[in-house]
Amino acid sequence: MTGWRLDLGDLGLDRGAHLLLRRALAPLPPGARLAVHGRAPALALHLGAWCRAEGHRTESPESGLPTPPVAVVVRGDRDDSRWLGAVRAGAGTPGSVVAHPPARWGLAPRGALIEAGGPEPHFDLDDRDLLWADVAPRLYAYAAARQWDPATAVPWHDPIEVPAEVEAAVVQVMTYLVENEQAALIVPARFLGRIHPHFREVIQLLAVQVADEARHMEIFNRRALLRGTELGTSSAGGRASLFALVQESDFSLASFLLSVLGEGSFVNLLSFIERYAPDPITRKVAWLAMQDERRHVLFGVAHLAQQATVEPRLRDRLRGAVERRYDALRDTAGLNADVFDALVVLAAGGWDSDQIALGHDRVRQLERDMDDGRRRRLERLGFPADEAETLSALHTRNFM
Ligand SMILES: [Fe+2]
Ligand SMILES: [Fe+2]
Secondary structure, three states, rough: OOOEEOOOOOOOHHHHHHHHHHHHHHOHHHOOEEEEEEOOOOOOHHHHHHHHHHHHHEEOOOOOOOOOOOOOEEEOOOOHHHHOEEEEEEOOOOHEEEEEEEOOOOOOOOOOEOOOOOOOOOOOOHHHHHOOOHHHHHHHHHHHOOOOHHHHHHHOOOOOOOOOOHHHHHHHHHHHHHHHHHHHHHHHHHHHHHHHHHHHHHHHHHHHHHHHHHHHHHHOOOOOOEOOOOOOOHHHHHHHHHHHHHHOOOHHHHHHHHHHHHHHHHHHHHHHHHHHHHOOOHHHHHHHHHHHHHHHHHHHHHHHHHHHHOOOHHHHHHHHHHHHHHHHHHHOOOOOHHHHHHHHHHHHHOOOOOHHHHHHHHHHHHHHHHHHHHHHHHHHHHOOHHHHHHHHHHOOOOOO
């Protein structure tokens, strides 16, 4: 008999004694003998059953000992063989994502030791080059830290004195924003469940993006109904444009149309609304959404720029997506005319013909600013300047 010994005291296998048994057996070589002492009722019986289930053996103690153990456990080797075919689901750290995580890693946390067997769920978005951006973990942490409460972040109770016609313009713009935010929520939401969990930070980032859009819908809707009970108009052309966006089922193309072109243009639009807002509430809701949209654009550009370095044909595919959407929308009006007029009214600040002319000029300037931004981002993705100019011009007149 060797000197390995474990005293369980009053602890039985019905109350956690297996933890002490496993801990005592773990460092022992197969075949080693562990004398188990204890006073729990029926311990010998329970010990025999537990050992059979765990792949160990029990032996009766030698006779004639002054304080005999309840049983002697002979360590088996099944514990080692259980993990024989086990693999690590990559490394736990974000910098070490693999190019193609296998389906069998599916629902295990990245970096966990995976017992062989189990389901092999199919996540069709499982290509690092397609999804990953090195900035994703940092961007997620930043996004999580920047979440704001719609109830308190906006000065909802500030008195506002806005003439009825200007209020109607605000309501129309807010209506348009809610409509576009809905589409901006649906697009990432549809991809979330298709992404392999190995790319955890990308999933987290998109989940926060979805939550951002939910809050944008809320604050724009609340501003629209602050002084009335009716929203403005929704045009067929605007909805056709958004439908062409939510229909895109390719992650890269959808992300390009939504984030690089659409949300990028929206950053300019929200900045414009913030600047010409007739009241502090409108100003604040535009500013809050703009901060979030900047992040959305940043991730879209970052992962596509990274993808472009490994997929030479990516730019052809992106170009094709813009052209297809342009063709699909060729016969639609694009931006709701009521929205265009409402933006002019906001930027005019009054009804003199000079003021209206100025408002009109400012909206045209907004369109040029959007175009500049789109071309800059297209060039960041490697498009030459002339091609960036052509593609930016083909982007939907609905902005998103
Ligand atoms: Fe948004
Ligand atoms: Fe967004």
